[in-house]
Amino acid sequence: MHLDLTPEALLAQLGYTKNEQTLKQINNIIANTKGFEKFAQHIPSFNDALAVEKGFIAMSNSEDYLKIKCEEDSNADNLSAFTALVQHWAEKYKLELKQVDNKNTYYIIGHK
Incomplete structure (x- = not known):
């Protein structure tokens, strides 16, 4: 089923x-993210999966992209599982991500 x-x-x-x-910001993000329509329908389920590892998807305040972020107080096990989940999702949906230096934060640049 396609939504x-x-x-x-x-x-x-x-x-x-x-x-x-917020409507203006999300529309700018959609317009700026290459191939957004190819993976958009999977964002809610990915956000739910991230929550288990203390992660979430949010709108960036500094760039016109969605960001994948892990809570600052996460332990090593959470961080490891969070990173593996992000990498798996990026590979599965052929996404280009950009990691923020020295942080567990990734910008969703778009479809490869």
Whole structure:
């Protein structure tokens, strides 16, 4: 089954309140992310999977991309599982990620 994920639905799935600012930001992210429509429908389930390892997907405040982030207080086991999950998802959906230097944060650049 294929679901079209609207910007409004994506905001809700990621826990954001829909308003003019967040709607503008998510639309900029969608427009800036190469091949977004090829993996968008998988974002909610990936976000749920990340939550188990204290991770989440959020809108970046500094760049027009979604970011995958792990909570700062995560232990080594969580970080290892988080990193493996991110790598698996990126390979499965052929995504280009950019890791933030010295952090467990990745920007979703787009489809390869």
